Amino acid sequence: MSSDQPDKPRRPxxxxxxxxxxxxxxxxxHGFVNTPVYRGSTVLFKSLDSFERRDQRYVYGRRxxxxxxxxxxxxxQLEGGARAWLAPSGAxxxxxxxxxxxxxxxxxxxxxxxxxxxxxxxxxxxxxxxxESTYYDPTIGAGIAGLMRPxxxxxxxxSPGSLTFEVQDIPAIxxxxxxxxxxxxxxxxxxxxxxxxxxxxxxxxxxxxxxxxVVGHADAMLGxxxxxxxxxxxxxxxxxxxxxxxxxxxxxxxxxxxRTLDVRLERHWRSGVxxxxxxxxxxxxxxxLYPALPSHPQHELWKRDFLGAxxxxxxxxxxxxxxxLAAMIEGLELFGIGASWGGYESLVLPFEAARAxxxxxxxxxxxxxxxxxxxxxxxxxxxxxxxxxARLAAAG
Ligand SMILES: *Cc1c(COP(=O)(O)O)cnc(C)c1O
Numbered sequence: 001m002s003s004d005q006p007d008k009p010r011r012p013x014x015x016x017x018x019x020x021x022x023x024x025x026x027x028x029x030h031g032f033v034n035t036p037v038y039r040g041s042t043v044l045f046k047s048l049d050s051f052e053r054r055d056q057r058y059v060y061g062r063r064x065x066x067x068x069x070x071x072x073x074x075x076x077q078l079e080g081g082a083r084a085w086l087a088p089s090g091a092x093x094x095x096x097x098x099x100x101x102x103x104x105x106x107x108x109x110x111x112x113x114x115x116x117x118x119x120x121x122x123x124x125x126x127x128x129x130x131x132e133s134t135y136y137d138p139t140i141g142a143g144i145a146g147l148m149r150p151x152x153x154x155x156x157x158x159s160p161g162s163l164t165f166e167v168q169d170i171p172a173i174x175x176x177x178x179x180x181x182x183x184x185x186x187x188x189x190x191x192x193x194x195x196x197x198x199x200x201x202x203x204x205x206x207x208x209x210x211x212x213x214v215v216g217h218a219d220a221m222l223g224x225x226x227x228x229x230x231x232x233x234x235x236x237x238x239x240x241x242x243x244x245x246x247x248x249x250x251x252x253x254x255x256x257x258x259r260t261l262d263v264r265l266e267r268h269w270r271s272g273v274x275x276x277x278x279x280x281x282x283x284x285x286x287x288x289l290y291p292a293l294p295s296h297p298q299h300e301l302w303k304r305d306f307l308g309a310x311x312x313x314x315x316x317x318x319x320x321x322x323x324x325l326a327a328m329i330e331g332l333e334l335f336g337i338g339a340s341w342g343g344y345e346s347l348v349l350p351f352e353a354a355r356a357x358x359x360x361x362x363x364x365x366x367x368x369x370x371x372x373x374x375x376x377x378x379x380x381x382x383x384x385x386x387x388x389x390a391r392l393a394a395a396g
Pocket of ligand 1: 162
């Protein structure tokens with residue numbers, strides 16, 4: 001049966017199928033299931049004429065290989081965008097996107113709760129290059145129209161926000177940005193390309209720290225920028241021109257990670273909800289900041305726009321001594337202390353967000369801790385945290 005019969009539209013396929021199939025072409029590689037790692041700088045041409053016209057599919061390692069194309073195709077398809085470009089890290093993807101889509105004299109609106117290194121890129125190199133940033137309350141929604149200036153060319157969102165997990169009204173922000181002639185860029189790392197479809201909600205440029213759930217095993221750094229069709233040519237020309245490319249091994253690990261993204265995220269989500277609900281009942285906890293919980297201030301927005309939640313959220317504890325918190329955290333056996341997240345293992349990280357906010361005030365009731373809920377047995381995670389709370393009480 002041919003799938004191109006106009007009266008018989010092909011049934012749309014689901015996400016689990018897309019993660020398995022995306023970017024794969026076994027018979028272009030002698031039938032091997034996985035796209036091989038092409039290690040290459042030089043690509044040979046058959047004639048001088050051919051070299052002068054660069055008339056072949058691959059011209060130089062930095063400009064693309066079958067391996068990079070496979071991962072870019074998979075990510076672009078899952079995000080719902082037209083074209084992706086890989087970067088050596090999530091931070092590099094953010095910097096590259098901002099350099100590509102702004103110019104001197106431009107004004108940007110940036111969510112106050114962005115990943116902190118993003119704020120440093122805006123306040124550092126972009127400011128030096130004559131691009132001004134104003135930070136906005138991530139819950140502003142359509143009100144962002146009031147902050148648009150004639151030279152506002154880019155609105156930058158991250159939903160939910162880093163550390164404090166405010167969910168943004170992306171469709172409302174997209175409408176206001178577009179009405180003012182600006183593009184909307186978004187860091188989509190928390191939801192991964194599976195649980196938020198940026199291009200269905202008006203985003204023009206989506207950024208993924210592939211280091212997190214795409215790679216999924218805490219063993220590689222990777223980033224991706226995905227854009228809508230009108231921006232594809234510029235992305236490829238500028239990001240390629242800046243020399244941005246990912247390492248071959250890292251691309252392979254990204255491709256390997258993609259294939260299990262659907263099943264991994266489902267477990268991170270289920271365990272995340274279970275641990276978060278359990279934490280909410282604890283007397284030591286003031287609040288749990290997790291969009292998937294009905295108690296979250298933007299839970300309804302999350303339900304409206306997201307297809308799921310990952311295993312990352314924060315907990316505001318009731319006031320306690322720093323030594324008591326240290327006793328709790330340092331004794332945990334299953335939660336490692338460390339930056340990043342998205343691997344298979346659980347992590348814990350105390351944080352201070354107040355000084356990283358300029359448009360909003362962050363005044364938690366007590367110490368704040370970010371948790372990444374990994375793929376361990378959820379009862380073991382709860383038991384580990386339970387023992388931690390006992391240490392907290394004993395030390396307090
Ligand atoms: C980790 C992270 C990044 C940066 O990714 P790296 O690969 O570590 O550079 C960007 N955005 C968010 C939301 C992140 O959590």
